Amino acid sequence: MNAMARLKYLGTETYEVFNRNKTSWAGLLLLSILLLIALLAPILAPYNPVEQNIIQRLQPPSSQFLLGTDYYGRDVLSRIIWGCRVSFVIGSISVGIAMFFGTIFGSLAGYKGGYLDHLIMGIMDVLMSIPILLMGLLIVAILGPSKVNLIIALALTMIPRFARIARAPTIAAKNKVYVEACQAMGFSDFRILVVHIFPNILGDLMVMGSIWMATAVRTEAALSFIGLGVNPPTATLGGMIREGFKDILSAPWASLFPGLVILLIVFSANLLGDGLRDALDPKLRNEN
Amino acid sequence: MEYVLEVKNLSTAFKLRSGWYPATCDISFSLKPNETLAIVGESGCGKSVTAFSLMGLLPKHGSRIDSGTALFKGEDLLTMPKDKLRKIRGSAMTMIFQEPMTSLNPVLTVGSQIAEAVYYHRGGGKAAAKKRALQLMDMVKIPAPESRYNDYPHHLSGGMCQRIMIAMSLACEPDLVFADEPTTALDVTIQAQMLYLLHELKQKQQMSMIFITHDLGVVAHVADRVAVMYAGNIVETAPVAELFANPRHPYTQALLKSIPRLDRDNRDIAPIQGMVPAIDKMPGGCRFYSRCRKQTQCRPDEFPQLKALKDSQDHLDRCLLNE
Numbered sequence: 001m002n003a004m005a006r007l008k009y010l011g012t013e014t015y016e017v018f019n020r021n022k023t024s025w026a027g028l029l030l031l032s033i034l035l036l037i038a039l040l041a042p043i044l045a046p047y048n049p050v051e052q053n054i055i056q057r058l059q060p061p062s063s064q065f066l067l068g069t070d071y072y073g074r075d076v077l078s079r080i081i082w083g084c085r086v087s088f089v090i091g092s093i094s095v096g097i098a099m100f101f102g103t104i105f106g107s108l109a110g111y112k113g114g115y116l117d118h119l120i121m122g123i124m125d126v127l128m129s130i131p132i133l134l135m136g137l138l139i140v141a142i143l144g145p146s147k148v149n150l151i152i153a154l155a156l157t158m159i160p161r162f163a164r165i166a167r168a169p170t171i172a173a174k175n176k177v178y179v180e181a182c183q184a185m186g187f188s189d190f191r192i193l194v195v196h197i198f199p200n201i202l203g204d205l206m207v208m209g210s211i212w213m214a215t216a217v218r219t220e221a222a223l224s225f226i227g228l229g230v231n232p233p234t235a236t237l238g239g240m241i242r243e244g245f246k247d248i249l250s251a252p253w254a255s256l257f258p259g260l261v262i263l264l265i266v267f268s269a270n271l272l273g274d275g276l277r278d279a280l281d282p283k284l285r286n287e288n
Numbered sequence: 289m290e291y292v293l294e295v296k297n298l299s300t301a302f303k304l305r306s307g308w309y310p311a312t313c314d315i316s317f318s319l320k321p322n323e324t325l326a327i328v329g330e331s332g333c334g335k336s337v338t339a340f341s342l343m344g345l346l347p348k349h350g351s352r353i354d355s356g357t358a359l360f361k362g363e364d365l366l367t368m369p370k371d372k373l374r375k376i377r378g379s380a381m382t383m384i385f386q387e388p389m390t391s392l393n394p395v396l397t398v399g400s401q402i403a404e405a406v407y408y409h410r411g412g413g414k415a416a417a418k419k420r421a422l423q424l425m426d427m428v429k430i431p432a433p434e435s436r437y438n439d440y441p442h443h444l445s446g447g448m449c450q451r452i453m454i455a456m457s458l459a460c461e462p463d464l465v466f467a468d469e470p471t472t473a474l475d476v477t478i479q480a481q482m483l484y485l486l487h488e489l490k491q492k493q494q495m496s497m498i499f500i501t502h503d504l505g506v507v508a509h510v511a512d513r514v515a516v517m518y519a520g521n522i523v524e525t526a527p528v529a530e531l532f533a534n535p536r537h538p539y540t541q542a543l544l545k546s547i548p549r550l551d552r553d554n555r556d557i558a559p560i561q562g563m564v565p566a567i568d569k570m571p572g573g574c575r576f577y578s579r580c581r582k583q584t585q586c587r588p589d590e591f592p593q594l595k596a597l598k599d600s601q602d603h604l605d606r607c608l609l610n611e
Contacts, residue, residue, distance in 0.1 A: 116350065177390040183345055183454065184385070185405050186378030195404070199395040 024275015029270035034261075038084040043123035047075035049235040058251040062136045070244055076254055080261050087265065090147065092218040094154035098258040099209055101155075104161020105200065109163065110170030111193055121167065132157045132219055140228040147230050150223065154216050165208045168192035169201040208275040214269035221262050232249040237262050292463055293319040293342075298356030298366075300334075300341045302567070303349075308356065311337045312520040316594065320466070324497040326507040326508065326528070328543075329517030332564065335500045338517075339449045339466045341366075342374045345385060361463065379409040382457035384447040388449035392441040396609030398452045399425070405459040424455040428485060445516070447478035452487070458489060467499045471506060483509050487544045504547055506534060516540050519564050519575040522594060525602040536597060537605045538580045574608060582609055 037044060046066075046090040053073035061068045067076040076107025086202075130138070132154075139153035173179060174197070182192045223229040232239060237258040244254030298315040312334035315605045319325050327335045340346050342358050342365055358365040360381065366372060384390040392401060399421050406424075407417035418437075418478055425433035428451040457465055467486065471479040487510060490497060499510055507514055508528065515525040516539065517586060524537040535541045542560045562579040565571060571578070573589045580586065586608055594606045 093343070177385055177387055180345065181383075181385055181391040181456075182393075184343060184377060185408070186374045186376070187404075187408060187605070188374070191408070196393050200393075238607040269471045 010243045013283055021278055023271050024278070025274060026269045027271025027273075030264060031272055034265055034268065035088060036093035038088045041081045041085045045075075045078035045081045047078040049074060050233045058247060060251070061253055066250065067257045070240070070251075070254040071247060074235075075266060076240070076257055078238070080238055080258055082235040083237040083240060083258060083284065084142075084146070084229060084261060084265070085232065087220060087262075090220045090230075091153055091213050094151045094216050095158065095209055095213045096158045097151070097155040097163050098212070100204060102159045103166045103201075103205060105159065106163035106166030107170040107193055107197065109166035109191065111197065113174075114169075117167075120163070124163045126150070127156065127276070128160040130157070133222055136219055136278060137141055137221050137226075137228060140223060145228050145231055150220060150229060153223075154219060154267040157219075158212055158216065162205065162208060165204055166201055169204050173197045173200045177185055180219075186243050203276075207273050210269050210273035210276060214273070217262065217265050217269070290320065292321050292323075292355075292361060293498075294359040295338075295342065296357050298338065298341060298358060298608075299354040300337050300351065301354050302529055304568055305352050306568065308352070309570070310520060311351075311567060312341070312517075313354075314594070315356070315522055317515055317522065317525060319496050319498065321463075321496055322335045322490070322494050323512045324499055325513045325515060326499045326501060326511035327515050327517055328501060328504060328507055330502055330564065333517045334520040335502075335517055336468055337502055339383070339498065340467055343377055343381065343466065344370065345377075345383075349466050375409075378405060379460040379463050381466075382459050382460075382462045383466040383468060384450075384453050384470045387473050388453050388470075389473075391440065391453055392449055394441055396443065397434075397438045397440055398449075402438045402452065402456050402459060405456045406439045409460045420459070422454070424459055425452070427455055427458070427489070428452070430455075446474055447481065450474060450478075450482055454482075454485065454489070458493060458495075461493055462495055465495055465497045467497060468498075472501070472503070474493050479506070486510065504544065516543070519570065519580075520567075521575060521606060523576065523607070524603075524605040525594075526600075526605075530600070534603075536610055537576075537607050538582050538602065538609075539576050540605075542579075542581070574606075585609060587599065 012127070025129060051074065055073065056065070056069050057071055057073040057074075059065050059069040065077070066073050067080065069075055070079070105120050105124065109117040135157045136150070136153040139156065140149055143149040143152070179192060179196065182196050187196075204228065220236070221238030221241070224236045225242045227242065229238055230236050232243075240258040241255040244256075244258070248255055293415055295317050295318065299310050299313040301310045315334075319323065327338065329335050337346075340436070341353055344365065346353075353366055354373060356366060360376070392398060401415070401416070402421040403417040404419045404422055410417070422433045422437060425436065430436055430448065430451055436444070437468050441452075444452070470486070471482050474482060483506065486497070499507070501507060511528045513525065514528050514531045515522045516525065516531075516537065520523060524531070524535070524540045532544070533542065535544055542558065545558045548554050548557055560579055565575060565578065571588070572591065574580070574586065574592050577586065577588045579582060590608055592606045592608045592611070593602050595611065596605045597605060597610060
């Protein structure tokens with residue numbers, strides 16, 4: 001009952017602020033549609049995404065192939081639908097992993113301070129100094145291109161970002177009187193961190209999560225574009241752009257449409273992130 | 289056991305850029321069961337530092353306890369293992385903070401925060417903890433506890449939040465409560481309610497209290513004994529009536545003179561001249577010397593000890609002139 005009431009309260013308040021901003025609704029709507037499409041790929045896709053059909057290659061969009069076909073005669077729409085699925089799976093899993101470890105490292109560093117803080121954040125800074133794409137390249141080049149390696153690469157590049165995001169509000173919360181009051185109540189550090197500080201930094205993490213989700217999707221596409229992503233013939237958005245690139249002047253649909261879908265995913269995730277930030281930030285809440 | 293808490297020669301130092309400096313030194317006092325000791329003094333005189341030292345809540349970096357013992361029910365708080373001290377903290381020994389609005393976690397309901405204190409120290413299931421929390425909310429006179437239980441701190445007023453804090457700190461029936469200026473952030477009518485409530489709860493629960501404040505009016509209200517602190521020392525300690533009637537230390541005398549009162553001609557109000565010496569520029573002798581109006585009769589280089597007065601064993605002061 002207590003937990004339910006709390007959720008309901010936090011829910012309504014967050015919902016109210018979220019609701020004030022129409023663009024965040026647009027982001028949520030768009031992202032949900034794309035997610036739904038990815039989820040229902042086996043039902044929605046009109047053709048097998050990997051089946052080649054040389055006779056029908058590079059067909060322009062028509063009633064038979066809504067978004068045309070690519071160099072190997074595969075239906076672009078079907079490949080986009082399946083490609084979305086790959087993007088979302090890789091994006092959300094890598095963000096999830098990064099958020100989990102990043103939060104642990106960051107809040108531990110922030111709460112404990114001292115040498116542990118220097119050690120953890122030093123390692124994070126080193127990781128962060130390597131550009132995301134370069135790090136992705138490095139890991140995929142070492143471990144070889146596959147879905148799992150791509151997720152590892154993306155997660156590794158995002159962990160320091162989440163560590164930073166978790167550390168700053170942890171330090172801010174640590175110096176609040178209520179944490180001191182918790183210590184005066186004799187609660188253990190673990191309990192203070194998990195029960196009292198974590199709910200206070202969750203908002204920041206959610207915002208970063210949705211914004212980095214967009215970056216993860218983008219990076220995955222970029223790596224696939226240079227041929228270091230998921231192996232062909234699996235349909236990925238970045239891979240489709242690459243394959244269609246050589247015919248871009250004669251058959252622009254093969255790379256243009258997957259590019260547009262990447263744009264849509266990134267755009268909607270960013271809109272959602274901004275809306276969430278406004279809704280979860282207590283300072284903005286009080287102003288309204 | 290005669291005393292709940294017996295502190296002897298407690299000294300706490302802080303690290304500044306140029307080295308370690310004592311923030312409090314040679315603090316000694318004792319507390320009987322069900323007694324309220326008020327520690328008074330101006331900002332920065334070491335009242336809170338004393339409480340935080342005893343609770344083991346000093347910041348880990350940049351502070352240390354140099355010497356002293358603090359026997360709490362026969363065990364030394366200053367040398368016991370951290371885990372043991374942590375278990376005592378929040379159950380047998382608790383603290384009420386100055387700012388009720390910021391002392392509660394803004395994202396958790398007030399009821400669950402009380403229940404957590406019960407559950408954490410007493411165990412016995414969440415349902416039992418909730419029941420006890422409601423009972424405590426009723427005890428601190430929060431109207432309709434059932435409906436307030438799921439409120440967040442920002443739904444409540446400062447006075448209500450302070451009642452919640454009091455309920456939390458009394459959750460496990462402590463033997464000793466530190467009240468660190470619990471009424472300073474509240475307006476005067478709420479202050480009076482809070483003092484009355486604390487007094488009533490103290491009678492009911494049989495606990496000792498250390499009441500830290502700079503408000504002598506509050507002291508007169510709540511305390512059994514008073515310890516006056518100045519620049520990290522206790523300069524005078526006596527039963528409350530005795531201290532107000534017969535202040536012996538020049539600082540206490542000056543302090544009492546500087547308060548406007550309704551029942552007295554206020555034309556002779558005399559502020560204390562000068563400033564408290566900075567922590568890194570403490571004189572070796574009497575710390576009040578430079579501001580003392582009996583300066584001319586005194587010796588600046590000798591450090592006075594806290595001693596019982598000749599005519600009263602219960603009244604101690606730290607002044608060379610009264611020796």
